[in-house]
Amino acid sequence: MTEINRRKLFGLGAAGVAAAGAGVLATRSVLEGPPPAAAASTSDPVRFYGEHQAGIVTPAQDRLHFISFDVITKDRAELVDMLQEWTAAAARMTQGKDSGTFGAVGGHPEAPPDDTGEALGLPASGLTLTVGFGPSLFDDRFGLAAKKPAALADLPHFPGDTLRPEISGGDICVQACAHDPQVAVHAVRNLARIGFGKVSARWSQLGFGRTSSTSRAQATPRNLMGFKDGTANVKLEDAAMLRDHVWVAPGDGPDWMAGGSYVVTRKIRMNIETWDRTSLAEQELIFGRDKGVGAPLGKKAEFDEPDFAAKGPDGEPVIAVEAHIKLAHPTTHNGARLLRRGYNFVDGSDGLGRLDAGLFFIAYQRDPRTHFVPIQRELARKDQLNEYIKHVSSGLFACPPGLRDAGDYWGRTLFA
Template identity: 80%
Template sequence: MSKATEPERPAGGAEPKATEPEAGEGRRMSRRGLFGLGAAGAAVVGAGAVAARSLLDEPPVAHASSASDPYPFYGQHQAGIVTPAQDRLHFVAFDVTTEKRAELVDLLQEWSAAAARLTQGKEAGSYGAVGGAPEAAPDDTGEALGLPASGLTLTIGFGPSLFDDRFGLAAKRPAALADLPKFPGEQLIPEISGGDICVQACAHDPQVAVHAIRNLARIGFGRVSVRWSQLGFGRTSSTSRAQTTPRNLMGFKDGTNNLKLEDADLLREQLWANAQDGSAWMAGGTYMVTRKIRMMIETWDRTSLLEQEQIIGRDKGEGAPLGKKREFDTLDFTAKTSDGQPVIAADAHVRLAHPSFHGNAHLLRRGYNFVDGSDGLGRLDAGLFFIAYQRDPRKQFVSVQMSLAKTDPLNEYIKHVSSGLFAVPPGVRDAGDYWGRTLFD
């Protein structure tokens, strides 16, 4: 990544004397203090951005003009939610190891400053990978030197476990952050589930995404530890109508009817939390559910095409609803075959998950394929890392997943092995703000 202008280092390699920062750059306060507080690149908006509006309304969502360009970090909502889904993912869940509230707040401030820099194609700290004293550890790990921003977005969330008695946050736990119920058939592995804090890094270059998470973990040393992480490739949903619908590892188009950034009214209703929901600090935020879904793809690959399409409720080539010709044709759940059977089976995946059967509950899905090697028995450890955003998981994800868990024939070919639930706070407004400030006010 390109290096920001740095103070000249004096002879002997000593740490340079603090100077007034240039526009867009922050002061170096201490090795554990804030660094890079500037709003460098905050106003960068690629070609095709939605026209600017007041932050009191829905904010503009930038469309990078190329895969190497940056997205703005600052805004009413965090980037990486309705941002057009990038090609690569590095997701991490942290456990907070400090029990000092002030240290947690300091960390969130440092992370926000670093994230503002990283998402604009800069190094994590103002001294970078090679600009500081040779005797000290670098401010950046260096593996992304020379790489562009690659559309990097960083999105943070807070798990239910953060709202215990360690930091005085119990009274601020949102009702919508209620623990998920146990769903029939799930086989969750505790070691790769949950977490106090999560960070979702999405980019078009996997090295850029990994670099961002690596540097946040480095900055957090002594205050957080990595609980689990997941790499993903090949987005499994579209979050903009400008994107084509991708395919999951079962070969079917995934996320045809996903919420899109262009659906302004639905986003206000279904995605963004409101102060009237009961937790004022979450206004402008949303709730994230993650599920690692292992696919028994060898068994699926031996299943007939006809059965595969009946299980899903769409044809495999075009992605059209059964009985229709085009992917975006309206699903018709009343259509019958010549012998009186439903064209789309009563237990087809698309029927069980459809908003019309769940009080018009929509999800904004943002999942990724994964392949984590083999399981030692000649089978790929592969599947879908499901990510969904919504206004209230109790009314949205839980309703949909309970229906799927009970009767979806797809369950013969999948198993849920990891689960996460996180409150995603509103965006960082400017360089004086930080991730989660409203929670700690």
């Protein structure tokens, strides 16, 4: 049993909402084609060009392939050339086309194909590709040290972290989201193929079952603990929230990041078997939400605002002070919000009959120092959920602004 007040376990009516993660934000997506909020089906393409990169405020797709690369070339010009090739391939693939000019079968039969071919005949499936640059890229290899954002400072160690270096960090990340897992994997595979000899894969993560809604048109999903997740996320339609909490503003510094955002990733393994043996009443107290309809304890509907001052018949708070919803709520952190778009993962078992499963947390924000770091510090110190989870990987990347047109490329504002 956790430290949560057990007097509430019996007699406290269940009325709650899904998992409390720090709020999320969204606006219109950026890809060539119809705006994502107006897409007729999950097979449609998402616009590639625009003010911001696609895949941040785009309505969250069902599948993820996230990959982090180490740059192995020492030639700055070669790295820039690769980023230009990546951008051209991404512009094609997000529209449902092959990654190269001649495609999987149109080139010379004695030469390797321009595309790996596993997405032949498949639609675009809402594919988005989002790129970010890690702190390690700004060492002395490419002359970028003076352009490193202060907000890209390495994340601190949080209490309870059991991070594995081999699945953390990296120079460049690519987030591929789509409604078809094969489309997402195809995109990452072809970027890795194009980058051969210039980058090497450091780590990657497959995800399914989005754990956040980033548009009011989407129902709130559930995490692998069975609770609705991302209820408090700010949506695509909330432009003011996005401006204040997600997009780097001119003057935030440096200039090349204006219109971009910072992404934090955390692989959070859940002790599934232990959680499954925990009583429903305790599960709801830990989250501070009802497991069924997803309302905050003491409320009736999913989107009701939690009342942290409400007391039960025993005089104790209806929502415990150490409940996840309370610790992660914007009112606990000077109004700070995150744009969360994480995914569930199941990576087999650990050899002892326990599932290697949990949440691949993804959160975009204007500045990790004022958003993710204080929120996670509070959760790491006090959250009763920590008895059932452990953070095993971590990443931080600066995602530059969107692409203007076909003459632009990922990182142009950085390498110019």
